[in-house]
Amino acid sequence: MGPLMILGYLVGGWITIHVLIFLYNLYLHPLRNIPGSKIAAISELYTSYLLITGEYCRRTLELHDKYGPVIRTGPRELSFNTLTAFNEIYGGRLRTDHVYEKNPIAYIQGTHESKNIFFAQSKAHGRYRKILAPAFSESSVREVEPTIKYQVDGFIRALRDRRTGQGNFPTKEGVVDIDAWATYIVFDLLSALSFGEPFGCVEKGEEHPWVTNIFGVITHATWVQAAHRLKPYHKILEKLFIPEWLEGKFARHLDWTKKTLKKRIENPSTKKDWLTFYEKGLDEEELFDSFNVLIAAGGETTASTIAATLYYSTHTPGVMEKLVKEVRGRFASDSEIDIAEAKKLAFVRAVIDETMRIHPAVPVGLPRIVPKGGRFIDGHFVPGGSWVSASQMSACLSPMNFFEPRKFHPERWLGDKRFENDNRGVFFPFSLGKRNCIGLHFAIAHITFILTRLIWNFDIEAMPGNKDPLTLNEMGIWEPHSLWIRIADRKFD
Template sequence: MGGFIARKPDICQSPTVQSLVLFSTAYPFSTSLEVNLPAVSAGIMELLGILNGHWAFTWVSQDRFSLPVVAIISIWIVLFSYMFYNLYLHPLSSFPGPWYAAISDIFFARTIVSGHAPKTIRALHERYGEVVRVAPGELSFSSASAWKDIYTQRKSGEIFTKDHKFYITDDTLRAPHVNSIINVEEHAKARKILSPAFSSRSLLDQEDVVIKYADMLMVAIAEESRKGPLDLDMYYNWVTFDVLGELAFGESFGSVEARKTDLWISTIMSMVSFIAWAAALYRVSPMLEKMIGLLVPPQMKKAAFSHVMSSKSKILKRVKRGEGEKKDFCSYVLDIKDEMGLNDWHLTSYASFLIMAGSETTTTVMSSLTYYLCRTPRVYEKLKHEITSRTATFPYLTAVIHEIMRIFPPVPFGLPRIVSKGGETVDGIFIPGGTTVSVHSWSSTHNAKNFKDPDSFVPERWLDPDNTDNFSASNPFLLGPRGCSGQNMAWMEMRILIAKMVFLFDYELVDEKLDWVRDSPNMIIRQKVELLTKVYPRDVK
C-alpha cells in the first residue's frame, strides 16, 4: 500500500489555474460558448501539466499519477471552485436561501419539472423570507411591492427584459409567439398585432361566441349528469377550447357538441410539458439548447410536434376560407399580415399560444372554483343567492373570481426578468445587474404578510372596506406592458360560465378525500386532474 506525497504545493499560484477558476465560475452565467470553452479547455490542460509535472502527487510504488486520475482530480477542482465561488464569492452570496440552490441550477431545473414547484418555492419563502436565492444567479420575491418593481416600467424608462433561459424555443415551435419574444421593441410590435382582437368592439362579438358555447355546455351537462358523475374539469376544457378555437381559427373544435376531447386538445399538455423540460434542460447547461429535441421524452416531443402541425393545418384552412360575417382573431392579423411581415408560421404560433394560454387558464379557474365551492358551502349558497336574485352588478361573483385566482393562481410560478446593467432596486434592496428576478405568484398570494389566513377561501375579503389585505400582491394577469392582453375577455368568459353553472345546477364532489392543492401537479400550468362531480339540475324559472 502506498500513500500520497505532495511536493511543490504552489499550484494555486499559477495564473492559468486562477484564470481557469474564474472561467469555470463565470461559465454558467454566459451563453457565449465560443468564448468560454477554449479558455476552460486550455486551463484544464495546463492544470493537468502542473499536477503531473510540478505538484506531482506520487505513490510510493510509482512515480506519477495516470492521466485519467489527474483528469478526474482536475474536474473535481473545477467543480469545487465553481461551487465555492457561488456559495461565498458570488454577488448574490449574501442573499438567503438553501445552499443546494446556490451552488447549481440543477435544483431549480428539477423543481420546474417536478410538478410541485408552487409548494416547493413557497416553502422556501416561508423559511427564508420574502426574497430567496433559488439558483446561482436568480432571486425569487414574494412581497407585494416587488410586482411593480420587476414588471412595470422603471423611473428611468427601462423595462426589465425577459430571461431567455425560461422563454427558450427550439425548431419545433418554428416562430416566436408574443409570450416568447425577449426584445422589448419586438414585443411591442407583437402586441400591436394582437390589440385589435382584444378591443372593446371585439369583446362584444366574443361575448356572443362565449354565450353560444356556454349554453351548449349547460345542455351537455344536464343530459350527461343523468348517467352518473361527470369529470367537470374535462367539460370546462371542452368549452374553453371551443370558444378559443372559434375566436382564433374561425371554427370550434366541436368538443362540446361531440362530447369528446379533440386530438389537438389532447396534445396541449405535452406541448406545455415540452416547454417546461426545454427550460429545465437549458438551465442545467447552455450546451443542451441545441439538443433539447433529443433529450426530452420522445412521446412528448412527438405530441408537441403534432400539436404545432395541427395548428398550422387549421390556420391554412382558415386563410383559405377567407372572411366571414364576423371577425375572428385571424381576421385582425390577416389585415396587417403583409405590413408586419408575417408568414404562416407566425400566424400558427400566435393562434396556438392564444388558445393554449386562454383555454387552460380559464379551465383552471373554473375547475378550482368548483372544488372550493363544494368544499365551502357557505360561499356557494351566498353566490347562488346573488345569482338567482339577478343582482345587477354581481359584486359577490366578482369577489369570488378574485379570490379563486388568489388562492389557486392559474399561472402559479414566477415570470423571470433580467435586472438592467448597473443594478436596480427591487423591494428596497439593491440587486446586481444581470440577476434574474421574479415574483413567485403562488408564494405572493399565500404570503401571510399579504393576506390573512392565506389558505382559506374567503371572497368577503375583497368586499370589506376595512380589510387590511394587500390586494396588489395578487396579479393573475401580470402587470405592465407585458400584462395579459386577453384579460377582459377572460373575465367575461368566467363570469358567464360561473353564473350559468351556479344558476342551473347544484353539485357535490364524489371523492371526499380530494385535496385540490395537493393533488394538482403544476408544470408551468396545472396538469389534468379528474374532478368527478355529482351534478343535479335545478328547476329554475
C-alpha cells in the same frame, strides 16, 4: 502518458472546476448573503429537478415562508413576494435602460428567436401588442358575444345529456368531471374564435387531440427550460432525457395548428373572429406562433380557473348557497344572462378573485433579467444580468400579505373588516405593466359568463375524494386533474 491517465486528468479537472464554481457561488457570489436554499445556490441542477417534478412553486413558497420576502433560488436567481418588487420588475418603464427583459433561457425557445407576443423581447413585444390588443378589448368581447353565447348554450345542453358510456357525458345520476368539461367549453370557444369552428369537444364529450396534447407541449417546454438552465450541457440533456413521446406530442400539436390555420386563411369567414384582427399585421409564421401560444396558454389557464372556482365553491360551506341566491335572484330566466350583466354580480366576482388568489392560474414567477448596472429591489442591490421574479403563488399565499392566506374567504374582496389589513395590491392574476395578460377582459368575461350560466341552470354539489388544487404539481400551469361534481336541473319554486 496513456489514455486512461489523460482521461483521469480530464475528469479530475472537470470535477475541480465545478467544485470551485460551487464554492464561489456559495461564499463569494454577490448574492451570497440572500437567504434561501444552499443546494439551489451552488448549481442550477436542483432548480431543474424541481421544474421537471412539478414542485418548483411549492418549494419556492416554502422558502418564502421560512426566510421572508426575498430568497435565493439559484446561483444568480432571486424570488420576491412584495408589491414593491412586482412594480420594479414588471411595472414597466419608458426608459429602455430600465426594462427587465424576459429571460430567454427560462422559456420554451431557450436561446432561439421567438415570433409571438409571449416570448418576444420588449421592442418586438410592443409591435405584437399593438396588433393583437384590439381583438381582446371589452368592445371586441361584445362583438364576439353571439359566438360565446352560442357555444355556451351547447355546453349547457350537453351537461343535461345523459349519454352514459359515451365520452365523458354525465352519468344518469348527474355525476360529471367538471374539470374536463371546463376544458371542453373553453377550447371550443377559443377554436371557434381562432379557426372559425369549434374543436367539437362539447359535442362529443371528449377532448380533441390538439387539446389532449397541450399539457404535453407545456411539459416539453418545462423540460427544455430545465435543460437550458444547465448550459453548456443543455443540448446533450435534451437528447438524453426529454422523452420521445413528449417530442412527438409537440410536433403533432404544431403540425395541426399550421394546417388548421392555413385552412382558415384560405377560406375567409363572414363571422368576425380573431383572424380578422391579426392577418393584416402579422406574417404567416407570426400568425401561427401567436395563435399557438394564445390558445394553449389562455385555454389551460381559463379552464383551470373555472374548475378551481367550482372546487372552492362546493367545498367551502355556504359559498355555493350565496352564489345561487345572487345569480337566481338577479335573473328571472337563462336567456336574460349576458356578459355585461353577469359581470355586475359582486359575490360571483369575489369568488372568482378569491380563487385566482388562492389558486393562481400561473403560479410560477415570470423570470426577468436585471438591466445592466444592477438595480435595487426591496432594498437589496441586485447585479445586472441576475435573474429575478415575483410569483402570485408566493405573494398571495403569504401571511405577510393576507390574513388566513390558505383559507378561502370571498368576503375579503367585499369589505369584510377581518381582512382590512390584507395587502391586496400584490394581487395581479393577469400580471402587470406593459406585459400584462392581453386577454384579461376576455378571460374574466368568459369565466364569469360560464359560471353564471352553470349556477343558474343547475344545482351543484361536490362528490367525495376530490384533490385540493393546491396539492397538484405544476409545469408553469397546473397539471390536469379530475373534479367530480353532481349536477341536477335546478328546482323552481
